[in-house]
Amino acid sequence: MFRRLFALGSALVLSLSACAPGTELDSVEQTDLTESELSLSMQIVDVKKSPAPPGLTIIRKKSEFVEFFGTQPPAGLNFNKSWLLHYSMGVQNTGGYEATFVGVEREGSGANAHLLIRSNDQNPGPNCFVTQALTNPQVAVKIPKQSKNIPITHANTATFTDCGTVQNWCATALCETGQVCDEFTDACVEEPFCPKVKCANGYSCSEELDQCIGRLCDPEDADSCPANFECLNQIQCITQPCPGEFRCEPAPPEVTCADIGWNGTCVGNILKYCSSNEADDMTTQDCSPGSCVVNQQGFADCYQ
Numbered sequence: 249m250f251r252r253l254f255a256l257g258s259a260l261v262l263s264l265s266a267c268a269p270g271t272e273l274d275s276v277e278q279t280d281l282t283e284s285e286l287s288l289s290m291q292i293v294d295v296k297k298s299p300a301p302p303g304l305t306i307i308r309k310k311s312e313f314v315e316f317f318g319t320q321p322p323a324g325l326n327f328n329k330s331w332l333l334h335y336s337m338g339v340q341n342t343g344g345y346e347a348t349f350v351g352v353e354r355e356g357s358g359a360n361a362h363l364l365i366r367s368n369d370q371n372p373g374p375n376c377f378v379t380q381a382l383t384n385p386q387v388a389v390k391i392p393k394q395s396k397n398i399p400i401t402h403a404n405t406a407t408f409t410d411c412g413t414v415q416n417w418c419a420t421a422l423c424e425t426g427q428v429c430d431e432f433t434d435a436c437v438e439e440p441f442c443p444k445v446k447c448a449n450g451y452s453c454s455e456e457l458d459q460c461i462g463r464l465c466d467p468e469d470a471d472s473c474p475a476n477f478e479c480l481n482q483i484q485c486i487t488q489p490c491p492g493e494f495r496c497e498p499a500p501p502e503v504t505c506a507d508i509g510w511n512g513t514c515v516g517n518i519l520k521y522c523s524s525n526e527a528d529d530m531t532t533q534d535c536s537p538g539s540c541v542v543n544q545q546g547f548a549d550c551y552q
Contacts, residue, residue, distance in 0.1 A: 288352040290389040293325060293332060300386045302338030304365065304402045306331060308393075331393055335367045336386035343379030344372030344409065347387045354394070362399040369406040374433050376411035408432070450474045450496045462495035472496070480516065505530055512548035514540035519550050 297317050307313050308331055313321045316334070325332065337347045350366040367387075372378050410432070418429035423436035430437045442453035447460035450473060454461045465472040465479040473479050473496035482493045500515055505522035507513075508530075512521030519533040519540045535550035542548045 286354045288354060288391045290333075290349055290352060290391055293322065293388045293390050295322060295332075295334075295388050296384075296386060297334070297336070299339050299384050300334070300336035302336055304367065305334040305336075306400065307334065308396065325390060327393070329393055330390040332388055332390050333365060334386065334388045336384065337369050338384070340383050340385065342372070343381065343383050344376050345383060345385040346370040347385040349387060349389050350405070352389075352391050354398075361395075362401060363394060365400065365402050367402070367404045369404065371406060371408045373409045373411045376409055450477045450498075462497050465494050465496045467492075467494050508548075511546050514542055514548050516540070519548055521548065 353364045417434040421429045427436040441458040451460040452463035467479045477496040478499045480497045522529045538552040
């Protein structure tokens with residue numbers, strides 16, 4: 249409990265740090281990058297992992313290959329010259345899926361260089377005849393070896409196979425009120441929520457939730473939310489640094505010392521309390537990285 253110590257004039261300084269064990273990779277020769285963008289060559293490598301978990305795996309040396317695949321690298325895969333990229337869609341309930349690498353680009357130059365790896369999930373459409381068995385779509389390619397410290401970004405897309413839908417089906421379809429025609433499925437479907445609504449100031453429409461939610465905001469910009477709103481992080485963390493998803497939320501009504509007294513109150517993670525009823529006697533304290541809590545006796549304080 250922090251406030252009682254604070255009231256006595258003592259200060260408690262907390263620091264949190266997190267570290268994760270790292271893996272030392274083989275040293276590589278640095279490459280001088282003069283191009284602002286360079287498309288790297290890719291060559292398919294016929295290797296499979298069963299079952300392969302979903303996601304991208306970058307294999308930089310032989311020991312990592314053996315650990316991941318449980319076997320020795322095939323002939324022609326030399327980790328002194330190449331990296332292996334493996335991408336999997338995970339286990340699917342049917343056939344009709346295909347994992348592919350769309351491209352690998354090295355963007356920027358020198359210390360600003362980074363690697364962009366693009367993959368795609370090909371999914372069966374609603375009218376496709378597919379194998380009724382578990383599948384594990386995956387793909388592996390080798391690319392030229394890169395600097396071990398180059399930052400890497402993975403971008404994945406999803407496409408769907410059109411299996412025999414009627415072309416221009418919607419041109420003759422008569423959908424009911426509140427429905428729109430979907431050419432991909434040849435069906436009338438419920439009209440999307442967001443085009444039908446106008447959200448109030450400070451809110452934006454979420455197609456995923458079918459409702460108006462606080463719009464995204466910048467906590468450093470006082471004008472990113474309208475009056476009587478405040479920019480609050482929607483993600484509650486127990487470790488720091490904390491990722492941010494800041495949205496505009498209605499500001500709570502102002503409290504006075506006559507309202508809260510010495511017992512205080514919590515406004516989000518901010519503790520407010522007074523030692524008298526004078527308006528200018530209010531003390532405000534940010535409880536981060538702890539939490540502001542009102543206990544069963546109605547006493548608010550900061551707790552770790």
